[in-house]
Amino acid sequence: MTTDLRSFALESKAWPYEEARKLLKRYPDGKAGDKPVLFETGYGPSGLPHIGTFNEVLRTTMVRNAFHTLSDQPTRLIAFSDDMDGLRKVPDNVPNREMLAEHLGKPLSRVPDPFGTHESFAAHNNATLRAFLDQYGFDYEFASSTDYYASGTFDEKLREVLRRYDDIMAVMLPSLRGERQATYSPVLPISPKSGIVLQVPVEVVNAEAGLIAFVDGGERIEQSILGGLAKLQWKPDWGMRWAALGVDYEMHGKDLIDSAQLGGRIAQILGGRKPEGLIYELFLDERGEKISKSKGNGISLEQWLTYAPEESVAFYAYREPKKAKSLHMGVIPRAVDEYWQFRGNYAAQEPKERLGNPVHHIHDGKLPAGEMPVTFGLLLNLVSVMGDASKAQVWGYLGNYVADATPDKYPELDRLIDRALAYGRDFVTPMLKRRAPEGVEVAALERLDSELAALPAGTSAEDIQNIVYEIGKSQFGDAGGFDNLRDWFKALYETLLGAEQGPRMGSFIALYGIDNSRKLIAQALAASG
Incomplete structure (x- = not known):
């Protein structure tokens, strides 16, 4: 030492x-x-x-x-x-x-x-x-x-x-x-x-x-x-x-x-x-009740590991042990993504800073090699719109977003895909409910479709995000426009993904593909009548 x-x-x-x-x-x-x-x-x-x-x-x-x-x-x-x-x-x-x-x-x-x-x-x-x-x-x-x-x-x-x-x-x-x-x-x-x-x-x-x-x-x-x-x-x-x-x-x-x-x-x-x-502090279930072995109202380790890697459990346990925390299936995706966020920051930190990084304590200062090029949340959005997808199909879509995306290069991502497919199947897809766009949302989606149609293949997620942002910004404050940008992004999630919350749309569109994303827009516009 x-x-x-x-x-x-x-x-x-x-x-x-x-x-x-x-x-x-x-x-x-x-x-x-x-x-x-x-x-x-x-x-x-x-x-x-x-x-x-x-x-x-x-x-x-x-x-x-x-x-x-x-x-x-x-x-x-x-x-x-x-x-x-x-x-x-x-x-x-x-x-x-x-x-x-x-x-x-x-x-x-x-x-x-x-x-x-x-x-x-x-x-x-x-x-x-x-x-x-x-x-x-x-x-x-x-x-x-x-x-x-x-x-x-x-x-x-x-x-x-x-x-x-x-x-x-x-x-x-x-x-x-x-x-x-x-x-x-x-x-x-x-x-x-x-x-x-x-x-x-x-x-x-x-x-x-x-x-x-x-x-x-x-x-x-x-x-x-x-x-x-x-x-x-x-x-x-x-x-x-x-x-x-x-x-x-x-x-x-x-x-x-x-x-x-x-x-x-x-x-x-x-x-x-x-x-x-x-x-x-104690772990609470989604109703705010104390976790009990006799009630069985918590999550078993086997259940968590069905939907997320081992490190995410450790990350969730490490954070703020003196504060009460809910322990239910809904906390898993964020735990996975925050673990990888802290792990990604570790290498650039000074030794003193590393001692306060949760991953230092999870791995006792001996971090494994590897990186995660996409978030778990983004994977869940992808598999939810794909429907009954296979692992091979998910890797095919990842090729749109990650250079040289292969299981050999990203073995931890390969394992995470299995968890994403399981979590999406059991907890995301059953809750999805797309609604038809209405009012200013229709015009905004039509403009997004037109902008996407003009983009060359391989356009970066950041460039696509800028387009999405500019469309919402141009509508913001106009007569009959969105009250705020948050309403535009909420409309995208609800009409295209069927959820109240979602990813950066530039990243999602780059991952799902411009053509496939335009199909989602077409389906939404058709539903608007």
């Missing part, structure tokens, strides 16, 4: 560097015993992972990479699955929901897999998450709550929970309603009768032996909490895990601020320390 780059990173306002500097302040002389600085992400496998889950690992990795720029200290990243939690409700987006309902309350790792592919529901969801992470090549260690409890990894801290039981209750009880206070216990024994994670009061019988007593089905039972026979309520569990593993960094959503504060206090009681971390 060069001294200049490190000095720039120490001053950079890019949020991954701001987060990484928290860890430098935490360990100004390095972590004791040269132990790795430990990053953690948490996941509750009560439903299928969504992009919000994936993005937490992605953002944490960005902070970890930024820390590597600032420090030579070793690091680890643990992706922790809370798969010992009880199944509280049946998700809406899974098969065999009736079967799952029969196992409510049992640890997720002991609930049968409704998909029939793994030994448990948790194992299925864990495998899905790991496939997400492996696809991106994340450097992480997967950890299972069930494995850690059952193997005894947490046993010593669980004994400490019993030793400090009253102190932990003093932290938790003020955060609960009166009726919940009467039955609350930070320790949840697993019923030897039903296998359900019980929400019952417990009595500490012998802290050193890990022994508690509780009532199960009217019978008083004494049982160990060690070796996977119990788990903790999730807030005490969070704090216990921070203390047991020595977690130094874990980000979380705005909805968990109070929970993290409680977890931090419990971690301190158990001899640990609350980790550093970013508090991020």
Whole structure:
């Protein structure tokens, strides 16, 4: 790591560097015993992972990479699955929901897999998450709550929970309603009768032996909490895990601020320390509701990657994590085009400026070669007017606009065409509705057709754009003309493309071809009567 780059990173306002500097302040002389600085992400496998889950690992990795720029200290990243939690409700987006309902309350790792592919529901969801992470090549260690409890990894801290039981209750009880206070216990024994994670009061019988007593089905039972026979309520569990593993960094959503504060206090009681971390805003669906695994109202990673490249997901996750953002299919095209805009700017930027460019953090400063000669938005406009187009046909049109346009020269464009065809088919074409031009729009389109007819083949997109602009400008302010230029461009989009918004028309006409564009104009004029 060069001294200049490190000095720039120490001053950079890019949020991954701001987060990484928290860890430098935490360990100004390095972590004791040269132990790795430990990053953690948490996941509750009560439903299928969504992009919000994936993005937490992605953002944490960005902070970890930024820390590597600032420090030579070793690091680890643990992706922790809370798969010992009880199944509280049946998700809406899974098969065999009736079967799952029969196992409510049992640890997720002991609930049968409704998909029939793994030994448990948790194992299925864990495998899905790991496939997400492996696809991106994340450097992480997967950890299972069930494995850690059952193997005894947490046993010593669980004994400490019993030793400090009253102190932990003093932290938790003020955060609960009166009726919940009467039955609350930070320790949840697993019923030897039903296998359900019980929400019952417990009595500490012998802290050193890990022994508690509780009532199960009217019978008083004494049982160990060690070796996977119990788990903790999730807030005490969070704090216990921070203390047991020595977690130094874990980000979380705005909805968990109070929970993290409680977890931090419990971690301190158990001899640990609350980790550093970013508090991020939540992803919302198109109705403004919080993304939920059980509702399945977000976008899965598979869905996003059907319509856009991997880098666009990372770009969307990077931007403004402290602001709430909508997460629905409509955000994909802009994410793709903005990613390429920032990537195109990177080479000409000074090293200091590059540290604030999102693509620097997406690729950890190692940008791949390649360029994108057309925008995704323009591709979508092209495929929408082409109708049932093939990839080969799209490449044929690209020859009008891009010199030497071949898949070998532009492999990333070749892959983007597949996504554009899919997105156009599923989300653009079904919404198109061309209207007939009226009033001044008719005369303006007739003039555009006449101007285009006089152009030689190969006229540049910029020259065509100037013609389009001049036509609208000449009509602007005249009696019976457009009220403003925006109305002219809106008329072009609505009458020729069937959409309310669209591309630079010069670029579209150059791409689609002058003759084909004149055919669109002719169809529009014919519809006007």
